[in-house]
Amino acid sequence: MAQEIDRTTTTIGFAGLGNLGRPMAESLRRDGWSLKVLDPEPARADGLEADVVDGPRDLAECGVIALAVPDDEAVTEILGELVPLLAAGSVVLVHSTILPGTAQRLAREAEDQNIGLLDVPVSGGAERALSGSLTVMAGGREEVLAQARPVLDAVAETVLHVGPSGAGAAVKLANQLMMFAALAGAQEALDLAGAYGVPEQTVLEAVSTSTGDSWITRNWGFFDRVAAAYDEAGTPVRNRPWSKDLWDVVAAARESDVQVPLGGLLAQHLADRVEAHTRKGSSS
Structure with a gap:
């Protein structure tokens, strides 16, 4: 060896x-x-x-x-x-x-x-x-x-x-799919509560000891900071993880004949939501 x-x-x-x-x-x-x-x-x-x-x-x-x-x-x-x-x-x-x-x-x-x-x-x-x-x-x-x-x-x-070989890449894509699915769910949930006048932080505090708790909610704002860093570096949206990695999930699933309907849906729309949330935060 x-x-x-x-x-x-x-x-x-x-x-x-x-x-x-x-x-x-x-x-x-x-x-x-x-x-x-x-x-x-x-x-x-x-x-x-x-x-x-x-x-x-x-x-x-x-x-x-x-x-x-x-x-x-x-x-x-x-x-x-x-x-x-x-x-x-x-x-x-x-x-x-x-x-x-x-x-x-x-x-x-x-x-x-x-x-x-x-x-x-x-x-x-x-x-x-x-x-x-x-x-x-x-x-x-x-x-x-x-x-x-x-x-x-x-x-x-x-x-x-x-x-x-290939297993590390597969596990990383699995992690990304789980993470971005949680992110999309959290964003929609916060929009729903916000429509009834409940601030984001109030919802996040409530779920911190409830069944909706997740890494995403405990680290809310993480992707806003990452997106801002990508903006500063001039990284195109298509090369950012919430776009590129999700399309990789779809491509890997197609290659292995696995159905990932949620992954396909997220690949279509999550990038716009992440970028919009970042712009909203920077303008507030």
Whole structure:
């Protein structure tokens, strides 16, 4: 079995310094890892003690590659250029939310080059990313996960091995569907109570000790803050989780012949509701 990755001899190539990527990179630096970072907007690396590179090929000498880029296309493009250049025994960590089928294909292609690849999407938000307390859902070979644990432990409080390649991506999409279903229900419920003159906070206080309690209601305002961060970064709505991830749910379900009528409904309308709620909050 390959030995654990050693922070004293390994440089991590980190691609994607967005809402989650930047604080994850900061957690890695705080844990003592050396970084080379890649982002279409190099200014996102300002203040981060890391070498900023121009393209994927500049990460070829890194023993670990971590990706927190927006989607399947970006992950595939970077790894298509980079994997053939990596040394045998290197490890690729795909933190991006991608389709399970994409994760399986990328793992096979990496294996052909004697590279270990894990689909390791994360959950918890930017604040937990910065504190190194995310949850990681890991899909892939157990020996590769054991090798990569020191890196993952720097960004996560909980690392779960959920199955073979593609399983991490599948569990992340399952999490997103549950979360966004709860969010849609909470928004409609608050609109209903509001029509009878009941303020949001009053409803949230009432449900906090009732059967309607959920992570969504306990963290109300979370998605308003995330949307505001995306606005500041100029991230298109179609690339935000309440749009992109829900369409990934529908695509993954179609690929596996599973019916997700609620997921399809949410993919059609939730993004508009999230964005409208954020605008309402910023104008009040």
